[in-house]
Amino acid sequence: MSNPKRAVLWSDAFLDEEQRSLAESARDFARREIAPAAARIDETHEFPREIVRQMGQMGYLGMMVDPEWNGSGLGAMAYSAVLEEIAVECASTAVIMSVNNSLACHPIQAFGNDEQKERWLKPLATGEKLGCYCLSEPGSGSDAAAMKTRAVRRGNGWVLNGVKNFITSGNEAEVAVVFAIVDPSKGHRGIGAFVVERERPGYSVGKLEKKLGINGSSTAQIVLENVEVPGENLLGGEFDGFKVAMNTLDGGRIGIAGQAVGIARAALEEATAYSLVREAFGRPIAELGAIQVHLADMATKTDAARLLMRQAAALKDAGAPFSRQAAQAKLFAAETCMEVATRGIQVLGGYGYTKDYAMERHFRDAKITEIYEGTSEIQRIVIARAVAKELG
Numbered sequence: 001m002s003n004p005k006r007a008v009l010w011s012d013a014f015l016d017e018e019q020r021s022l023a024e025s026a027r028d029f030a031r032r033e034i035a036p037a038a039a040r041i042d043e044t045h046e047f048p049r050e051i052v053r054q055m056g057q058m059g060y061l062g063m064m065v066d067p068e069w070n071g072s073g074l075g076a077m078a079y080s081a082v083l084e085e086i087a088v089e090c091a092s093t094a095v096i097m098s099v100n101n102s103l104a105c106h107p108i109q110a111f112g113n114d115e116q117k118e119r120w121l122k123p124l125a126t127g128e129k130l131g132c133y134c135l136s137e138p139g140s141g142s143d144a145a146a147m148k149t150r151a152v153r154r155g156n157g158w159v160l161n162g163v164k165n166f167i168t169s170g171n172e173a174e175v176a177v178v179f180a181i182v183d184p185s186k187g188h189r190g191i192g193a194f195v196v197e198r199e200r201p202g203y204s205v206g207k208l209e210k211k212l213g214i215n216g217s218s219t220a221q222i223v224l225e226n227v228e229v230p231g232e233n234l235l236g237g238e239f240d241g242f243k244v245a246m247n248t249l250d251g252g253r254i255g256i257a258g259q260a261v262g263i264a265r266a267a268l269e270e271a272t273a274y275s276l277v278r279e280a281f282g283r284p285i286a287e288l289g290a291i292q293v294h295l296a297d298m299a300t301k302t303d304a305a306r307l308l309m310r311q312a313a314a315l316k317d318a319g320a321p322f323s324r325q326a327a328q329a330k331l332f333a334a335e336t337c338m339e340v341a342t343r344g345i346q347v348l349g350g351y352g353y354t355k356d357y358a359m360e361r362h363f364r365d366a367k368i369t370e371i372y373e374g375t376s377e378i379q380r381i382v383i384a385r386a387v388a389k390e391l392g
């Protein structure tokens with residue numbers, strides 16, 4: 001049995017006309033350009049270079065960057081809606097887009113000066129260059145402040161030494177936002193954020209991870225050996241690094257929610273289509289109560305995840321605090337997409353376990369959304385602390 005034709009189940013009640021039209025054109029683009037390549041990208045682990053180039057032309061790589069710096073000048077609502085559409089077809093492509101927008105462009109736009117924006121934000125926003133975000137290390141992930149990478153002053157500049165781990169797009173990125181300890185006596189208040197260009201002597205790409213999913217997105221070690229950067233490469237003040245890192249992740253979590261909602265929607269749509277054509281005991285399995293329970297729960301949770309994402313995006317776009325809501329959206333969307341993909345396999349039965357269907361890819365891709373940009377355990381800590389602060 002071949003993959004049945006998929007219909008779209010999507011609510012757009014909270015998007016304005018411009019946002020809806022952007023999401024619809026992203027869906028057309030994703031179906032036309034990404035869908036035919038997604039299984040191959042997963043299997044060969046190839047970086048989707050041509051698709052990323054096209055996304056740059058369409059303005060998808062600098063969606064929230066001001067037009068003054070070559071961006072699309074849109075908000076988190078439009079960004080997350082477009083990202084969902086990309087993720088429906090390919091979670092690897094979605095995370096490449098998300099990292100460039102949320103983790104590379106954002107910190108430079110929010111904390112950089114005009115000269116830094118001219119040099120790095122402009123080419124990142126158009127996709128002429130690709131960015132990455134280097135916070136995690138072999139010995140520190142959730143506990144980011146336990147990093148070992150050092151930045152030592154030399155003249156007007158800095159010398160960086162250390163190893164960054166699990167860096168998305170690390171194999172391709174030309175511009176890296178790197179966090180390093182400037183003053184070890186100050187704990188998390190002693191961290192600086194630096195823009196480091198790939199061509200700097202001493203900067204190299206180390207181990208490339210072999211992963212469970214999102215295979216088209218590279219996950220690399222970035223090795224910094226006596227990398228000299230001038231003072232102009234410091235983002236914000238010399239001790240602003242932790243603030244830059246956390247502020248960046250707040251927005252990034254809306255993007256990962258978008259990726260997770262997209263994966264969940266793909267699993268839901270494909271499971272529904274399959275259930276309408278697969279027969280058991282003389283009728284489509286869609287008519288079996290047990291399958292209906294799966295589909296009803298999958299649809300309801302996917303919509304609920306999207307609504308949490310829309311809430312966080314709306315607050316961000318309104319300039320209101322959104323850190324808790326972004327953590328809630330990321331947490332719920334990640335756990336939803338893992339559950340929906342798991343149940344999607346169940347609906348397809350044995351076929352769901354094979355590579356003849358995309359469902360097993362969604363299942364493998366889903367898992368990472370519970371881990372990066374803060375694990376689900378860390379999101380719960382962020383949420384609980386925020387609730388206690390707001391209500392205490």
Ligand SMILES: Cc1cc2nc3c(=O)[nH]c(=O)nc-3n(C[C@H](O)[C@H](O)[C@H](O)COP(=O)(O)OP(=O)(O)OC[C@H]3O[C@@H](n4cnc5c(N)ncnc54)[C@H](O)[C@@H]3O)c2cc1C
Nearest residue numbers: 133134135136140141142166167168219372373374375377
């Ligand atoms: C594919 C991929 C792409 C990534 N991309 C990037 C990137 O681009 N840039 C980057 O900087 N990093 C990136 N990461 C790193 C990612 O953010 C970390 O893996 C993640 O933050 C978890 O850190 P860790 O792996 O060191 O796990 P640990 O922090 O060692 O956690 C191990 C376990 O302990 C739990 N835990 C830790 N602390 C607590 C606590 N206080 N309370 C309760 N439970 C806790 C965790 O939730 C987890 O279950 C990526 C990782 C992967 C796998």
